[in-house]
Amino acid sequence: MLVPFFFKLRDFGVPVSITEFLALLEALEARVASASAEEFYYLSRACLVKDERHFDRFDRAFAAYFKGAEDLFESVMAKIPEEWLRRMAERTLSEEEKAKIQSLGGWDKLIETLKKRLEEQKERHQGGNKWIGTAGTSPFGAYGYNPEGIRIGQDGSRHRRAVKVWDQREYRNLADNVELGTRNIKIALRKLRKFAREGAPEHLDLDGTIDSTARNAGMLDLKFVPERRNAVKVLLFLDVGGSMDDHVRICEELFSAARSEFKHLEYFYFHNFVYEFLWKDNRRRHVERIPTFEVMRTYGHDYKLIFVGDATMSPYEIVQPGGSVEHWNEEAGAVWMRRLTQTWPNFVWLNPEPVERWEYTPSIQITRELLEDRMFPLTLSGLDEAIKALH
């Protein structure tokens, strides 16, 4: 009976298997959940979802299946920028206004009108009574009042209309395609740690055992040695200042946590792009600069190079000598980038900017070309890919 639900989940990218689905049916048969929808939601989530990163997808699939109508708008939603829909204001409507809204036509008509209006409308809109936006009285949008309205991007209930648990989308920040934040930074680092150490810890030290047994007059004396750890060496280049200010916090977290995860980790700062100098202490960046050549001489080819930066700047800062915003650089940033990638053939660039924006930022495009397309978003899945590319 729940087979369509099963397929709906798979459509939304929740990795459900038949075993898990059968477990859910078994649980239902054993009357673990009563008839309430909420209990069914909790039960099916415990049975079918095995990773908190997928909770958000599950919530959406659940809402879509049990409301039926909402997924029609997934495609439309995708085209509406999220901040556009963010709550900006709320106002309470008079009884009179509410009555007026009631007069609008049925469901089909609403959808039709929505499509039409979406085409007409090109900007963010708020208030008013026709355009789609927030806090208005149009039947489309959120935080407004229209009894027959269509909900777009609303995260709470107004006017006490039933708010469903799965509608709250509380696990949105656990999904793995969102930007790294305080919550998932730890997981990100654990992923990094995968290549810092792996494997079983103890090995029999045969020579030591023979030696020690002989000294022990033939009584067996086993000796163990810890297994040699796979020591990965990492160079971390972090962009600070300028357009990175938004991302500095995330980068700092990544970096400060990364320091404890690696045995061989060196970090350097740069501003916007790499030139002839780097520095280690951001507060003393104008005093204690280290020539990039020196860094290239100091650390061997086996170091893996990780850049963290948004690569968002004027293209001149990359391709022109003297393009740097901070000083006169004799050679273009691109030249320096080529030198770096030749010195350390294993490199990636982690970019906190959302991937959708990459296409529209020329400097990101140039940097990606310079890096042979080894640029990854600073998300959990991006980090995974980056680590794969580093191997």
Added chain:
Amino acid sequence: MTVRFEGTANYVATEDLMMAVNAAVTLGRPLLVKGEPGTGKTQLAEEIARALDRPLFRWHIKSTTKAQQGLYEYDAVSRLRDSQLGDPKVHDIANYIVKGRLWEAFESEVQPVLLVDEIDKADIEFPNDLLHELDRMEFYVYETRQWVKARHRPIIVITSNNEKELPDAFLRRCFFHYIRFPDPPTMERIVAVHYPDLKKELLAEALTTFFRVREMPGLKKKPSTSELLDWIKLLVAEDIPPEALRADDPKKAIPPLYGALLKNEQDVHLFEQLVFLHRRQGR
């Protein structure tokens, strides 16, 4: 259905947690619990055991733990030693089979609760090596050629801190619950369970301060439930009046005994800086 878990006098269980536990108990499948450190993952197993009046077996996993150790170990080294000493024990191999936690749980007279704590600490193959045992609740001892079968399917609670991804095949056999950080009303219930005599005003002020600290951007380690409980214990022990916690008093903006909440020098430093800024703006 025979038993239902509904939290205990010492443990506040949310509705979704109760559902996950009851599903796992009813169907006899392992329950995998994840969540922020300090949200009571390990305690859950203890409370299930207490609520259902079952014996609890704890198996704490370390990075060196092997799946086999949970079943049994053949202590070949001491057998070799004994053979050199001429001990008659050496002729029976069963003398050198050391039972693991899983075996002990399988032998229990009543249905036990088995806690497999921090499974993600172990080697990546560890969960895979336990698939059959968790599925069929039986295993074979090669040395003595015997089958060990569970008398009662144990209630298995597995905790993970997400340090490693667990294999799909393993996950498919478990129920899963993610313990969310409690919202303020749940937190109030949790504190009430631990400190029933706490004054209302102190509780309200302490919670406000606690959530304020948690919301501070850039904290390396956010304080969690267990830290809050420690802190309240200190507040009560030191007899701190609720007024001392009030945030609108600029001189007291740093909560007293903050050492219980912030465990990291950088966090304390950051906090002091923010308070300092706040005070300057206030002027």
